[in-house]
Amino acid sequence: HEHQYACIGCGVDIQTEEPKEIGYTPKKALQKSLDNNEDVYCQRCFKLRHYNELHPASLTDDDFLRMLSGIADKDALVVFVIDVFDLYGSMISGLKRFVGDNPVLFVANKVDLYPKVVNRNKIKNWIENQAKEYGIKPVGTILTSGNKRVNIDQLLNAINKHRKGKDAYVVGVTNVGKSTLINKLIQSIGGDKEVITTSQFPGTTLGQIHIPFDEHSSLIDTPGIIHRQQIAHYLSDKDVNAVLPQKELQPKTFQLNAEQTIFIGGVARVDYVEGEKNSLTFYTPQKIDLHRTKREKATEFYAKHKGGILTPPSKESAADYPELVKTRFTVKRKSDIVIAGLGWVTVHKPGVVEVWRPKQVNVMIRDSVI
Ligand code: GDP
Incomplete structure (x- = not known):
C-alpha cells in the first residue's frame, strides 16, 4: 500500500497520476524529495514557491463544497471573482450560504473583452443586480483585467479596506482568470516575501494557498470548480x-x-x-x-x-x-x-x-x- 503524503504548502493529498488535478507531483520529483528528506510540495505550490507563478487548480464538486463551507465559519473577507464575459458560468449556487455573514467583494474580471464604448457603470449595475438574485449585496464591485493589468492596485486597495486586518479568501469557478489575477496581486503585495505558508491543517484546507499580507493575515487562493454551464465544459x-x-x-x-x-x-x-x-x-x-x-x-x-x-x-x-x-x-x-x-x-x-x-x-x- 502506497504511503500518502500531504503537500506542505496547501495541505492537499499528493498524487502522481493526473497532471491536471489538484495535488499532482511528478513521480520523480516526489522520489527526489523523499530521498533527500525534504518537505513534499505539490507541483502548484512548488512553482509558486520557486517561480512566483500561480497555476490554476480545480476540485471535484464534493470537495469544492466542502472547501466552501469551511469559509462560512471563518471571519474573513470573501473576494468573489467572476468573468464579465460569462456571468452565469461564473456563479455558484448557494453562494450566500457559503459566505455566511462575511463581507463579499465582487471582482468582475476580463473587462478588457468589452469594447471601449460599453459603459462601465452599466456593466457594474448589471452585475450587482445579478448578485441580488443570488441574495448577495457586495461591499463593492471592481472591474478588472488580470491579463491587461487593469485596476489591480484599486483591487488591492479595496481588499485591504474591506478585510480590516483579516484574511481574504479568493473564490471563483475555473476559467474566470483567478490565477492570472492573483499572480498580478502577488507582484503588488511584494515580490520578495515568501509567498506560501505551511498549511496548518493538512488535508482539510484542500489546496488553499496562503499569500501573506503580514504576520497575521493572508490572501488565500482557493481551487475552482468546473462549471457545467460553461460552454468550455x-x-x-x-x-x-x-x-x-x-x-x-x-x-x-x-x-x-x-x-x-x-x-x-x-x-x-x-x-x-x-x-x-x-x-x-x-x-x-x-x-x-x-x-x-x-x-x-x-x-x-x-x-x-x-x-x-x-x-x-x-x-x-x-x-x-x-x-x-x-x-x-x-x-x-x-x-x-x-x-x-x-x-x-x-x-x-x-x-x-x-x-x-x-x-x-x-x-x-x-x-x-x-
Ligand atoms: P482560473 O481557472 O480562474 O485560474 O483562470 P486562468 O487564470 O487560468 O485563466 C483562464 C483563461 O482566461 C486563460 O485562457 C487566460 O488567458 C484567460 N484570461 C485570464 N485573465 C484574463 C483577462 O483579464 N482577460 C482576458 N481576456 N482573458 C483572461
Whole structure:
C-alpha cells in the first residue's frame, strides 16, 4: 500500500497520476524529495514557491463544497471573482450560504473583452443586480483585467479596506482568470516575501494557498470548480482556446430578414424568426467564424458541416458536442441576448429570435449595454 503524503504548502493529498488535478507531483520529483528528506510540495505550490507563478487548480464538486463551507465559519473577507464575459458560468449556487455573514467583494474580471464604448457603470449595475438574485449585496464591485493589468492596485486597495486586518479568501469557478489575477496581486503585495505558508491543517484546507499580507493575515487562493454551464465544459482543450477570447471583442453586424440564421462556428446558432428587416450585432470570440444560412436549411446544414466549416468543435470532437436546443425570445426594444461563455448578440429592433446551444448553457436577455 502506497504511503500518502500531504503537500506542505496547501495541505492537499499528493498524487502522481493526473497532471491536471489538484495535488499532482511528478513521480520523480516526489522520489527526489523523499530521498533527500525534504518537505513534499505539490507541483502548484512548488512553482509558486520557486517561480512566483500561480497555476490554476480545480476540485471535484464534493470537495469544492466542502472547501466552501469551511469559509462560512471563518471571519474573513470573501473576494468573489467572476468573468464579465460569462456571468452565469461564473456563479455558484448557494453562494450566500457559503459566505455566511462575511463581507463579499465582487471582482468582475476580463473587462478588457468589452469594447471601449460599453459603459462601465452599466456593466457594474448589471452585475450587482445579478448578485441580488443570488441574495448577495457586495461591499463593492471592481472591474478588472488580470491579463491587461487593469485596476489591480484599486483591487488591492479595496481588499485591504474591506478585510480590516483579516484574511481574504479568493473564490471563483475555473476559467474566470483567478490565477492570472492573483499572480498580478502577488507582484503588488511584494515580490520578495515568501509567498506560501505551511498549511496548518493538512488535508482539510484542500489546496488553499496562503499569500501573506503580514504576520497575521493572508490572501488565500482557493481551487475552482468546473462549471457545467460553461460552454468550455463541452469542448476539447484545443477548442476551448478558441472560445475563451483573449482580445477585445470585435463586433460583427448582419442585416437580416426573417427566416435567416447565423451560426457561431458549430457551438451555437441564432435564428431571426419573425419581424421587419433587422440588425443583429455579434460580440463573439474573433477566432470563431460566423456563417449565414437560410433558416429552413439550417438544421440540415448543421448536421453536414458541424466540425467542418462550422468549427469549433473540431472534427475530432464534433461527435461529442451536445445536441443544440432552442430558446425563443420576443425582443421588444434594443436588447442583448447573452449566451453564457460565448458573448452576446445585440438585436437592434423588435422581432422574434431563437437561440440554439447545448441545453445546459444558459441564455438570457438584458437591456443592451451599448
Ligand atoms: P482560473 O481557472 O480562474 O485560474 O483562470 P486562468 O487564470 O487560468 O485563466 C483562464 C483563461 O482566461 C486563460 O485562457 C487566460 O488567458 C484567460 N484570461 C485570464 N485573465 C484574463 C483577462 O483579464 N482577460 C482576458 N481576456 N482573458 C483572461
